[in-house]
Amino acid sequence: MSKISGGTATAAKARKKPRGKPFTKNDSRSWRHGCKSKAQLNFELEAGKLFAKVGAETIEVTNRAGRKFKTTNLEAVVRVVFSQALGGDIAAEKEVLDRTLGKATQPISGGLDLNVSLSMETLLKSYKEYKRAGA
8 A cells, every 4th residue: 555645545535524515405605506695695785786876976077178067976987988988998999889789799600701890980970960869
């Protein structure tokens, strides 16, 4: 028999604890086919409430022209991301397009070849036309 760090191979096997079920049937910590625990659901609910509360707070912002105006935190974040997208930031462009047009669907088979390009200028122009139409 070979030695394994101060004991024999059979002694090492004997020290292992047998596998069992770590949770009882009604234990609230157990994973139930993708269901979240009560603690995790409560955390997500409280985080969502906090995000809504902070996002709705009104702040005073000065734009590049020096004009001051009041806006919410959430609207300020949207304005910053949109201006970054217009400035050429690829990550911001992807975020704006994903949030406005939805994520692109992935084809199952590669037989269809369509070259569709959409620039931020085109998107902004169509958005302005949409707003002008009174929608």
